[in-house]
Amino acid sequence: MPELPEVEITARRLGAAVVDLTVESMSAPGMVVMKTLSPRLEVLCGARIVAVGRIAKMVTIGFEPLEGPGLTLLVHLMSAGRLQVFEKRASLRDRASRILVRLDSGAELRLREFGTKQRAWAKLLPTADLGAEEMVASLGPEAWPAPDPEALATALRRRGHLHSLLRNQRLIAGIGRSWVDEILWEARLSPFKKGLDLSDGDLVAIHAALQRLDAAIELYEQRIGALVPDKMPIPLQVHRRQGEPCPRCGTTIAAIHYAERITCYCPEEQTAGKVLADRRLSRLLK
Ligand SMILES: [Zn+2]
Missing domain, CATH: 3.20.190.10 (MutM-like, N-terminal)
Known part of the structure; x- marks a missing residue:
């Protein structure tokens, strides 16, 4: 995507x-x-x-x-x-x-x-x-170059959890389901942290994590020739890497499955060791 x-x-x-x-x-x-x-x-x-x-x-x-x-x-x-x-x-x-x-x-x-x-x-x-x-x-500020932490506070300190706030184009523009997992992993924040609970330190971490977008563009500049390929070499470290070791701490990357989508995170570094309920499994158990 x-x-x-x-x-x-x-x-x-x-x-x-x-x-x-x-x-x-x-x-x-x-x-x-x-x-x-x-x-x-x-x-x-x-x-x-x-x-x-x-x-x-x-x-x-x-x-x-x-x-x-x-x-x-x-x-x-x-x-x-x-x-x-x-x-x-x-x-x-x-x-x-x-x-x-x-x-x-x-x-x-x-x-x-x-x-x-x-x-x-x-x-x-x-x-x-x-x-x-x-x-x-209707768009919020572009996610790249990264808005400063004050602008991120205005965009993100509101009802809802980070995983959906960061993908809301009206709040901050350009991030979707792949890069949101990467940015939250980079910032060591839970996908379900509430926007209203974001500390100043969290906003600084999100600001720094948005550099991943910059690094990705630089990588594409080096790797992609005149014709953009059908399948891009997207440098994802966490998204769709469930079951693999976290590249930073080695903990197994966990995932929450939805109908057509998936959210991936490192339980050790992002959710205080907690593996979140998988919506797919909880639906089956109902
Ligand atoms: Zn980790």
Whole structure:
């Protein structure tokens, strides 16, 4: 699932590949992918790509159309979407294609989505309106670069537990289910610590732990070439590592299973030695 570091490297690699290229044609074979009807994608024919960026877990692609004001395509990859540039054009039979942008260089920018569910989405908006768009306007501060501990106090000292507060894009933007486990492990804090119980020391620890995002981006800079691979080498040490030894203290990493998700933590360092109730097991016991 692409989160802030994965979307950041995607935006950087896309930018290097497509900025200054011109759109020859554009289509959205994934019928439900476009969440806006107007302007229509056809207005981008002949447009120059002027910028590629990232907002939270979304990619922005800026266009300068032949006529009218600048437009931005705001893309959310959700759990299984990928934005990649290919030298050759896709066969129309590629069922994973959601948006195809044919470029004057002969290359093609593709939004593809794996699996059967169509969840990835895009909106085409006047660039001037981007900041007011609801998905953008409602965001909290970006998780990277890390907000200072005072800003984290404002974001996180509230009802709810850390595992859900840190993933709430309205409070702090860019973290999802993978990186939240890593950040909480790094900070040695329980996923179920209450936001209202956070000490100043806890906030300093979260601030420091957010450096993991920075380290991940640096790693991707070294490891990922021009084409962002379908499966990224995500440097996770705790998430989905249940049963393995904690890389810091050797205690077996524990997990709480939900329907489609999982939360992993080190019981020794994060929950005072306590292994938390597994929701899956408690449901079976009811
Ligand atoms: Zn540990």
